Amino acid sequence: MRAMKYPTLFAAFTGVATLPSAAGAADLAVSVEIPRLSVAEYHRPYVALWIEGPDEAAVKTLAVWYNGKLAKNEGASWLKDMRTWWRRAGRSMTLPADGVSGPTKAPGKQQLVFTAQQMTGVAPGQYNLVVEAAREVGGREVVRVPFAWPAKPGARPSTAAGITELGAISVTPKP
Amino acid sequence: MSIAIRTAIAAVIALALAPAAQAHRSWLAPSATVLSGAEPWVTVDGAISNTLFYPDHVAMRLDGLKAVGPDGAPVPIQNGSTGKYRSTFDLQLKTPGTYKISNASDGMSASYKLGGETRRWRGSATDFATAIPKEATEVQASSNSRRVETFVTSGAPSTGALKVTGKGLELEPISHPNDLVVSEKARFKLLADGKPAAGVEVEVVLGATRYRAKGQEFKVKTGADGVFEVTWPEPGMYWIEASARGQDPSGMARNFGYAATFEVLPD
Numbered sequence: 001m002r003a004m005k006y007p008t009l010f011a012a013f014t015g016v017a018t019l020p021s022a023a024g025a026a027d028l029a030v031s032v033e034i035p036r037l038s039v040a041e042y043h044r045p046y047v048a049l050w051i052e053g054p055d056e057a058a059v060k061t062l063a064v065w066y067n068g069k070l071a072k073n074e075g076a077s078w079l080k081d082m083r084t085w086w087r088r089a090g091r092s093m094t095l096p097a098d099g100v101s102g103p104t105k106a107p108g109k110q111q112l113v114f115t116a117q118q119m120t121g122v123a124p125g126q127y128n129l130v131v132e133a134a135r136e137v138g139g140r141e142v143v144r145v146p147f148a149w150p151a152k153p154g155a156r157p158s159t160a161a162g163i164t165e166l167g168a169i170s171v172t173p174k175p
Numbered sequence: 176m177s178i179a180i181r182t183a184i185a186a187v188i189a190l191a192l193a194p195a196a197q198a199h200r201s202w203l204a205p206s207a208t209v210l211s212g213a214e215p216w217v218t219v220d221g222a223i224s225n226t227l228f229y230p231d232h233v234a235m236r237l238d239g240l241k242a243v244g245p246d247g248a249p250v251p252i253q254n255g256s257t258g259k260y261r262s263t264f265d266l267q268l269k270t271p272g273t274y275k276i277s278n279a280s281d282g283m284s285a286s287y288k289l290g291g292e293t294r295r296w297r298g299s300a301t302d303f304a305t306a307i308p309k310e311a312t313e314v315q316a317s318s319n320s321r322r323v324e325t326f327v328t329s330g331a332p333s334t335g336a337l338k339v340t341g342k343g344l345e346l347e348p349i350s351h352p353n354d355l356v357v358s359e360k361a362r363f364k365l366l367a368d369g370k371p372a373a374g375v376e377v378e379v380v381l382g383a384t385r386y387r388a389k390g391q392e393f394k395v396k397t398g399a400d401g402v403f404e405v406t407w408p409e410p411g412m413y414w415i416e417a418s419a420r421g422q423d424p425s426g427m428a429r430n431f432g433y434a435a436t437f438e439v440l441p442d
Contacts, residue, residue, distance in 0.1 A: 018294060073212060073213050074212065075212075076211055076212035076213065077210070077211055077212030077213075077215055078211070078212075079211040079212065080209050080210060080211035081441060083209075083441070085440070086235065087354070087356070087440075088211070090211070091330050091331040092330075092331045093333075115245070133250075
């Protein structure tokens with residue numbers, strides 16, 4: 001479950017182009033597909049999205065989808081099942097967290113945009129967007145999608161796909 | 176050679192080999208070591224058996240059982256019960272952080288001669304003074320300290336519960352015992368009565384061997400500083416064990432035993 005090899009970085013072609021004029025105007029657009037599964041007992045997966053540096057350290061958690069509505073916050077007891085995220089970031093966070101945690105999602109494509117404000121603290125460089133899904137009475141999967149931040153003009157999406165618990169994932173840094 | 180003598184020799188050999196060849200292992204097995212959410216519970220099994228972690232020999236006695244919380248203060252053991260093959264108890268992790276669960280015992284044993292006969296005695300240190308008759312000769316006494324531990328963490332790992340007592344053989348974690356993954360080597364320090372236990376062999380055994388042709392078992396040795404390093408061959412629940420001999424300040428022999436259970440997660 002190591003990081004995939006970085007695909008050719010499209011950004012390289014525009015290396016001489018001007019940097020975004022206003023630092024802080026850039027967004028990160030992310031598409032995450034939760035596959036429809038034909039299983040006897042289905043529960044929506046818990047999903048965490050975070051930004052990982054080259055040393056695999058978690059730079060920032062962007063989103064955590066879990067059941068925060070159960071009595072006594074019982075839904076939080078399964079956050080640890082997103083094992084990689086839990087060790088790298090989750091266990092040191094307080095949840096629910098404004099702008100980060102939200103309810104679980106139904107199968108289908110989720111289109112997300114993380115604003116410049118949400119990307120605060122992400123220094124220019126190469127990163128992975130990591131998506132981890134863990135499903136009750138189901139499996140767990142981690143998918144990594146490399147991207148460069150901040151976006152260079154004309155940067156195209158980086159894509160990857162899960163096999164069992166996650167579908168297609170694309171990351172598009174926007175200037 | 177008569178059968179009686181042969182049997183006697185076999186018995187002596189068996190006794191000498193006993194600790195290595197037929198090690199009954201004392202263990203504590205927690206239902207989970209990494210927990211999230213508010214005030215989670217863990218349930219723990221305690222037993223003595225050969226195969227880890229299957230209780231099939233004798234239940235662990237819960238007399239010496241203690242748990243300490245993230246602030247180093249005692250935490251109540253709840254719903255303790257002892258069955259035929261295992262004991263079981265619960266622990267609620269009311270505050271986030273790491274908890275240490277340990278079952279420690281201290282005792283003494285002695286042998287002496289009285290009227291030409293060799294006698295043996297076993298008991299507590301407080302009883303020792305009065306237990307050996309005044310007329311006894313060739314008194315050889317030793318104190319025995321054993322400790323069995325495990326660790327569980329709610330939320331982020333902490334170190335407040337990991338402080339050693341300075342008594343018996345103990346583990347001073349360098350790697351956090353609830354932050355072990357298969358891709359990272361783990362380092363721990365072994366202390367005997369608070370001092371580095373140098374050159375001690377530590378046995379590392381992977382549990383859940385029932386469905387394997389061959390179990391994972393190996394030994395590592397502590398350095399002069401008492402530190403040993405473990406490379407985990409695969410994820411799973413591991414048991415480590417070490418024993419050592421020493422002397423107390425009065426020169427009396429000390430026998431030390433330490434065992435602990437660690438969970439090693441996949442990456």
